[in-house]
Amino acid sequence: DIQMTQSPSTLSASVGDRVTITCRASQSVSSWLAWYQQKPGKAPKLLIYKASSLESGVPSRFSGSGSGTEFTLTISSLQPDDFATYYCQQYNDYSPTTFGQGTKVEIK
């Protein structure tokens, strides 16, 4: 299985901050990477697919970049609604597709 490692595990930030989360794959996944936002008690919500494509309806302050084994999710100006846990998912190898362990963005 392809292992996905996110850093940091927890991130403390303030409203208006620029936030960057990193996801590293144990082997190349090309650009087959997605990012999700999850709030407590809710299902994950798709933000980014194919490494940098913004899902319809997702605010433009979210952006994704990277290819191969290293990827980043950037929130350009953190908003109160953005405090949540974020997960990356690789789907280059779909059996199984695998997720990272999550990055919790909390209020500083």
Added chain:
Amino acid sequence: QVQLQESGPGLVKPSETLSLTCTVSGGSISGYYCNWIRQTPGEGPEWIGYIYYSGSTDYNPSLKSRVAISVDTSKNQFSLKLNSVTAADTAVYYCARSPSKGSFDYWGQGTLVTVSS
């Protein structure tokens, strides 16, 4: 607006079979991959498997010997069976749709299944 809803028992005894159904409304499952995903507290999601609307399936190798996913296109539903459950199978179970073997664009709200006697 596409919506997915999981249903099934919230408590299953050890060694028995976990059975869940996902009902899709607001859109057809035809042309889509129908997935089951589970998550334990504090962990990332774990993909269980999918069924394509035509009936082809693929499962996580770690669960393959215990899992079966089926589809009923006439009811716009798909179902999960996981046999020989243990406490390690306690999790929130989600159904999710994907347009291809890729990211998941619509998810159910999730249902907690506890394995306990």
